[in-house]
Amino acid sequence: MTHYRGLLAALFWLPSALAAQGGEWPTLSDAGIEYLSESGFLQVSLSGQLDLETLHIRESWAGLVSRQAGEAPLPPDRESCAVCHVGMGLRGDGGALQAYRLRVFADVFLGDHVYSLIEGRSDRGHAPSDGGAVARVEQAYVRVANQQGSAGVQAGRFTSPFGSYPLRHLTTVDPFLRPPLSYDYRTLMSREVVPANADILLDWKHAPEFFRKPGAPPVWDVPYQWGAMVFGAVGPVDLRVAAMNSAPSSAPEAWGFDWERFEDPSWVFAARMRPSPYFDVGFSYSRGPWMEELTAGAIQPLPGAPAGAELPTHRDFDQEMFSVDVTFARGPVMLRAEAMLDRWAVPNVVERPTERLYGVEVQWDLLPGVFVAGRLGHIDFRPLDDGLGAASPTGPVDWDNDVTRYEASLGYRIVRNAGILLSAYEQIQSVDVDADSRFAGIRLWWAF
Amino acid sequence: MSDRRPHWGISLLAMRTLAGALCAVTLLPAAGVAPPLAGQEAGVIEGELSLRLGPQRRWASRYPGAGPTSARVHPVPPVVYLLGDLPDEGPASAVRDIVQRDGVFTPGALAVRTGTIVRFPNQDPYVHNIFSYADPRFDLGRYPEGESREVSFDEPGIVRIYCEIHEYMRAVVLVSDHSFHAVVSQDGTFRIEGIPPGEYTLAAYHPDLGSRQERVVVPEGGTARVALELGGPQ
Numbered sequence: 305m306t307h308y309r310g311l312l313a314a315l316f317w318l319p320s321a322l323a324a325q326g327g328e329w330p331t332l333s334d335a336g337i338e339y340l341s342e343s344g345f346l347q348v349s350l351s352g353q354l355d356l357e358t359l360h361i362r363e364s365w366a367g368l369v370s371r372q373a374g375e376a377p378l379p380p381d382r383e384s385c386a387v388c389h390v391g392m393g394l395r396g397d398g399g400a401l402q403a404y405r406l407r408v409f410a411d412v413f414l415g416d417h418v419y420s421l422i423e424g425r426s427d428r429g430h431a432p433s434d435g436g437a438v439a440r441v442e443q444a445y446v447r448v449a450n451q452q453g454s455a456g457v458q459a460g461r462f463t464s465p466f467g468s469y470p471l472r473h474l475t476t477v478d479p480f481l482r483p484p485l486s487y488d489y490r491t492l493m494s495r496e497v498v499p500a501n502a503d504i505l506l507d508w509k510h511a512p513e514f515f516r517k518p519g520a521p522p523v524w525d526v527p528y529q530w531g532a533m534v535f536g537a538v539g540p541v542d543l544r545v546a547a548m549n550s551a552p553s554s555a556p557e558a559w560g561f562d563w564e565r566f567e568d569p570s571w572v573f574a575a576r577m578r579p580s581p582y583f584d585v586g587f588s589y590s591r592g593p594w595m596e597e598l599t600a601g602a603i604q605p606l607p608g609a610p611a612g613a614e615l616p617t618h619r620d621f622d623q624e625m626f627s628v629d630v631t632f633a634r635g636p637v638m639l640r641a642e643a644m645l646d647r648w649a650v651p652n653v654v655e656r657p658t659e660r661l662y663g664v665e666v667q668w669d670l671l672p673g674v675f676v677a678g679r680l681g682h683i684d685f686r687p688l689d690d691g692l693g694a695a696s697p698t699g700p701v702d703w704d705n706d707v708t709r710y711e712a713s714l715g716y717r718i719v720r721n722a723g724i725l726l727s728a729y730e731q732i733q734s735v736d737v738d739a740d741s742r743f744a745g746i747r748l749w750w751a752f
Numbered sequence: 753m754s755d756r757r758p759h760w761g762i763s764l765l766a767m768r769t770l771a772g773a774l775c776a777v778t779l780l781p782a783a784g785v786a787p788p789l790a791g792q793e794a795g796v797i798e799g800e801l802s803l804r805l806g807p808q809r810r811w812a813s814r815y816p817g818a819g820p821t822s823a824r825v826h827p828v829p830p831v832v833y834l835l836g837d838l839p840d841e842g843p844a845s846a847v848r849d850i851v852q853r854d855g856v857f858t859p860g861a862l863a864v865r866t867g868t869i870v871r872f873p874n875q876d877p878y879v880h881n882i883f884s885y886a887d888p889r890f891d892l893g894r895y896p897e898g899e900s901r902e903v904s905f906d907e908p909g910i911v912r913i914y915c916e917i918h919e920y921m922r923a924v925v926l927v928s929d930h931s932f933h934a935v936v937s938q939d940g941t942f943r944i945e946g947i948p949p950g951e952y953t954l955a956a957y958h959p960d961l962g963s964r965q966e967r968v969v970v971p972e973g974g975t976a977r978v979a980l981e982l983g984g985p986q
Contacts, residue, residue, distance in 0.1 A: 328885075328912070333960075344807025413810045419822060421814055443814075453812065453822030463815055471817040476916065535821075576817065581879045581896035633879060635893040672883060672891035719885050720914060 329722045331752045347413040352752050353474070355405040357481065359432060359745035362398040365517070366731070366743040367488035368431035368525055371401055403432035405474075407442070419447045421462075430556045431488075431525060442528050455536035461559070463526050465533060465544045465574045466552050466590040468629035468642050470526045476717075477638070479667045481727035481745045483525050485681025485709040486644055486661040490519040492704050493553070493648055493657070495594065498601030498618075502653045502691040509704055520553040520594065522625065522646045522661055522683075527552060529559045531569070544574040551594035551623040558596065568593055568619050584631040594623035594648065603651040621649040624656075636669035657703040658686040673717035679729075681709040706734035721751040793973035797944045801830055801936050801956055804983030811920035823920045828860040830958040830982060831910075831926040832942050833933035835965070839948060840930055847902075849873060850913070850923055852880045857913065857923035863933040866906055870925060873900035881916035891916075910957055924959055949973075956980050 332338070332350045339348040364371045405427040412420040423443035429435050445460025463470040469487050472478050482488050492508045492515045499505035508515040531548035549565035550558040558565075570592020578584050595618035603616055629642035644661040660683070667677040687700035711729035718724065728744040809825040846868055851858045853875040862870065872882050874897050882901065883891040887909055892901040894917070905911065905927040915921040926933055934942040936956075949972040957963040961983040970976045 340806035340809070342807075347807075347810055349809070409814070411812060411814075413812070416810070416822075419810075419812045421812070423814075447812070447821065449821060453820045456821075471815050473815075578878070581877070582894075633894045635895065636891075638894075669891055669893065672889045673885055717885060720883075720912075 328719045329750055329752065331721060345415050347411075349411045350408065351411070352406065352408040353749060354407075354752070355403075355474075355747050355749045357403040357405070357432065357745055357747045359401045359403060359481070359743065360399065361401065362742035363740075364397055366741045367482060367485075368490070368521065369401070369482070369743070370431070370433045371397065371399065372434065401432055401434060403428050404437075407474075416451050417448055417456075419449070419453075420460075421445055421447075449535075454542075457532065457534050459532040461528055461530045461561070462533075464529055464531075464548055464552060464572060464590075465546050466572045466588045466625065467523055467627045467644070468586055468588075468631070468640070469523075473526045476723075477667075479665075479675060479677035479715055479725070480679060480711055480713045481725060481747055482711075482729070482743065484642070484663040484665070484679065485683060485707070485731075486642070486663055487523045487525050488521065489683060489707060489709075490516050490521050491659070491683075491685075492516055493520040493594075493650070494518065495520050495553075495555070495596045496599040498598055498603055498651045500601065500652060502655065502688060505650065505653055505657070506688060506690055506701060506703060520555075522644065522659065523552040524555055527554060527559060528556075529554070529570075530561050530565075533572075540579075541575050541577045544572070546572040546574075548572055548592070551592045552590050552625055553594050553623050570594075570623075582632055582634050584633075586627070586629045588627045589625070591622050591624045593619045593621060595619070595621050595651075601651070607654055616651070618651070621651055623648055638667040640665040640667075653688075654691060655689050657688050659704070660684040660686065673723070675715045677711075677713040677715070679709075679711040679713075681711070683707050708732050708734075722749060724748055792949050794946045795949050795970035795973060796975040797834075797942075797947060797954065797968060797970060797978060798975055799832065799942050799954070799978040799980060801832065801940050801942065802979070802981040803830065803940070803958065803961060804981065805958070805961065823855060823918075825920045825922075826856040826860060828922060828924050828959055829938070830936045830956055830961075831861050831863050831924065831933060832936060832944070832954060832956045832980075833863065833926055833928055834930070834944065834947070835953040835955055838930040838932055838952075847871060850925075851875055852882070852915070852921070855918050855921060857921055859935065860922070861924045861926070861935045863926040863928070863935050864905060865931055866908055866927055866929045867904065868927070869902050869904050871900050871902040874898070879917065880921075882913060883916055884911050884913045886911045912959060922959065924957075926957070954978060954980070956982055958982050 337350050359369060361369060361371065408424045410422040421443055422441065425442040426437055426439040428437060443462050445458055445462040447456060447458040449456025469483055473483065494515055529548040529550050531546050533544055533546035535544045537543065547569040549562060549569060551570045570590060572588065572590045574588035576586040598618055605613060606616055624647040626645045627642060632639040642663045646661060647656045647658045649656055663679065663681045665677065665679040667675055669675045684706050685702045685704040688703040689700045690696050709729050709731040711727065713725065713727040715725045716723055725747045731741040733740055808827060811823045811825050813821045848862055848864055848868060849871045850862060851873050855876065872892060874880050874895055877897050879894045879896050881892065881894045887907050888903060888905060890903050895901060905925060908927050908929050911925045911927065913923040913925060932944050932947055934944050936942045947970045949970050951967065951969045953965050954968045955963055955965045964980055964982050966978055966980055968976050968978050
């Protein structure tokens with residue numbers, strides 16, 4: 305309750321106190337905290353953003369947000385005993401979660417061609433949890449580009465160029481507290497446990513406590529991975545090709561630097577163009593290994609593999625994703641839509657489990673600095689053959705339960721560099737209720 | 753006018769903020785202003801403003817999106833104005849333009865009287881979204897090349913203007929309820945004419961360097977010469 309009072313005081317007192325001082329809250333730049341060499345060749349600028357959030361979730365989790373930090377120890381036989389746990393859901397104590405996110409950016413310029421960003425971040429986890437505060441270097445990369453910055457190379461740790469959301473996450477054109485459903489929903493896919501066959505995989509949805517809770521999302525929020533990227537333009541089309549050290553679904557533990565991951569990187573190709581001043585169209589593709597060291601289950605030889613052939617390893621199974629997005633912006637209205645196709649290669653499963661992901665978002669500026677936004681997200685999990693042939697009792701069935709999320713948001717920019725954002729969603733699963741979820745939250749943000 | 757010395761320091765944030773708020777933004781009347789007497793011949797203020805402004809800053813897009821990833825932050829010229837209870841004379845309210853061209857507001861600063869309408873024509877082949885959350889608070893929405901939006905500036909103050917899409921774009925509009933103001937030229941000089949003789953407070957403002965005030969006595973029918981510095985020791 306003390307946390308609540310403190311946050312409420314901040315929300316209601318601070319805005320009015322500071323807004324009265326002339327339209328903007330203080331920034332590090334205002335305070336002269338920067339370095340410019342005499343010639344202007346070297347420029348070091350510091351800036352940052354503080355987000356204070358109160359999140360309320362009905363269950364113990366919502367998307368990637370969880371009230372329980374870390375993962376509970378799992379029984380070693382979970383890969384085969386899923387049926388024993390039918391009915392075991394993901395309920396648990398919901399309630400409020402206090403979170404914060406402090407980001408500090410150092411933008412470093414060396415002449416007109418070299419740029420480097422170092423971002424330090426402190427929070428309660430990439431996705432908020434009730435764990436303790438942590439601090440880390442979130443981004444650190446060097447970019448060498450031509451004078452206009454339209455072509456060049458970038459290497460280090462940075463946001464994946466796959467999908468449309470990473471380009472605008474945690475900015476003023478990100479009108480919701482949480483990412484779109486495609487970036488904030490755990491499927492039943494396990495990075496560390498191998499199903500014995502397709503039929504077993506199809507049973508996993510009956511044990512969500514074991515499989516969904518630590519499951520891999522199609523895209524893990526905004527992955528900050530190590531990698532290298534080449535970018536440029538061909539006519540009106542901007543192109544990016546990147547080799548990242550992990551797949552879009554990978555968890556933060558996999559984003560760190562590891563040479564071995566670059567032996568078989570996740571490749572990303574992205575193209576973007578503006579066919580008219582109102583429209584922005586993007587396409588991106590990603591393919592690369594998504595599994596981690598196995599903790600349970602064994603990988604069998606691939607079908608048709610010759611006798612004595614080397615067994616595949618967990619690095620031989622790719623996540624393949626396609627994304628198409630369109631943005632329309634005119635007057636006070638901004639519309640965004642994104643469709644994805646996600647295909648997983650899973651050991652011991654012949655057919656690739658696949659899902660289609662959709663998101664439509666509209667933002668309407670009602671008054672200067674005041675907007676409302678709505679978003680609809682849906683994931684359509686495709687049927688998967690259980691591999692039992694004529695003995696199959698059902699034939700192909702969806703490998704996970706379809707899910708739909710309805711979101712609404714209201715934002716107010718107190719001044720140019722500070723505002724309040726309220727957001728809520730209702731998430732409904734098509735069959736089971738283990739992933740039904742409600743979320744509401746409020747954020748006070750200050751870009752300094 | 754630019755002193756291109758390197759600087760690496762931390763100034764007093766609170767002082768800058770309060771100075772900006774009290775002196776520049778709200779345009780509070782200054783004490784000690786001598787009201788002009790009827791029938792007196794007007795005078796002139798001519799001055800030079802030195803800016804301890806560093807080299808042109810750069811901006812870069814942090815995320816790998818579309819389009820150019822870097823840009824130069826175009827400098828905004830400073831403005832100078834008289835504080836106090838001045839006669840409401842001079843040209844009537846007019847229409848002025850701030851054009852968006854090549855990702856830059858042109859001109860970067862305007863000094864206008866209350867009631868002036870400022871138009872914002874977009875001459876770039878892409879969309880802009882002009883806004884200010886000072887007074888007046890406005891958001892012109894996204895509009896393309898060939899279109900324009902306008903805002904009436906009815907309250908005195910300094911209004912900082914931005915583009916929501918291109919964060920390196922910025923401009924300043926100084927609004928006063930008199931005409932005794934000027935935008936400082938590129939060579940650092942300025943001239944304010946038609947001032948009733950008397951003692952005034954002259955203020956200078958730059959969005960990166962804050963504000964500074966100087967006492968100035970305008971002789972009857974004569975010229976007062978002043979030299980100001982912004983960004984240096986107060």
